[in-house]
Amino acid sequence: MDGEVVGDRTDAELLAAHVAGDADAFGELFARHRDRLWAVALRTSGDPEVAADGLQDGLVAAFRRAGSFRGDAAVTTWLHRVVVNACLDRLRSAKVRRAEPLPDDLDEAGRGSHLTATDGSDATLDPAEHGLRSERRAAVLAALQQLPAEQRAALVLVDMEGYPVAEVAVMLDCAEGTVKSRCARGRARLAVLLRPLMDEPDESEPTPVTGNPAATPDVGSLSPRGPPGEAAADPA
Missing domain, CATH: 1.10.1740.10 (RNA polymerase sigma factor, region 2, helix turn helix motif)
Incomplete structure (x- = not known):
């Protein structure tokens, strides 16, 4: 063939x-x-x-x-x-x-996430704005590590990778309601952990609503980028 x-x-x-x-x-x-x-x-x-x-x-x-x-x-x-x-x-x-952020070099390749792989906005940022966005991604990563593993997995798949809840339920072998519940609890926890980040003004984007600990951070837009490298050997 x-x-x-x-x-x-x-x-x-x-x-x-x-x-x-x-x-x-x-x-x-x-x-x-x-x-x-x-x-x-x-x-x-x-x-x-x-x-x-x-x-x-x-x-x-x-x-x-x-x-x-x-x-x-x-x-x-x-x-x-x-x-x-x-x-x-x-x-x-x-x-x-x-709970510490991942190494900076994991955010360099611009590949990996469904959302970030199609997001070319970083290329239009000046160095200061790019640095700010990188810091925010690192903060989101650090906050994610403080969530229970099951909540983190649900948030990664739904909010960062953009999979439908129904498909994530199949991946995680649980009910759709469980996925929604894990995401809701995870977002609520992230809102508390990332409140300083959300309260911080960003001149490159519209000013977000601040001072609300229940507000949900835009995890997808801040998702880190990670190159695959040679992470796993060929199973064969």
Whole structure:
């Protein structure tokens, strides 16, 4: 089969080919979604090492369990579910609790998040405005790490990655109402943690409503950017 045909295969076709014994299909599928899977793993775990381990655990599990995929959801939904659950398992077993911002170099590549990958606004900012936005992203990351892992995962998937609540419920294997509840509680906690940030005037944007601890910060617009690098070895 020539390269053009291989490149045109859908996610479902690639997964089916992997199950049928195609040695290259899973690697192509992973390469197609690597950036976003890494971004979700990093923001869910809050620690690059835990994220790398969780991503690798998830990909190994997906590689081995591909035959159990029944097509009830999109392949990307299934992949995210496996990776997020692997990260949550790592967090629970290690009882990881970190509140410091991630390293600055994780915000340099401009890839990873569905929202930030399509947001070219940083390119139009002057250095001072760019620095302010970077500081705000770091503050959001630090605040996210103070949330329970399940709340953080829901917020990352809904607010930062832009997935519908129904799809996130499938990823997290819970009811839609549970996702909404986790997001609501997480946003309320972030509003308290990020109140100084929301009260801080921003000359480059319309002045936000201030002094309201119940106000919800725009987590999506401040989402950090994280390059995938070589976070996980090929499961094969």
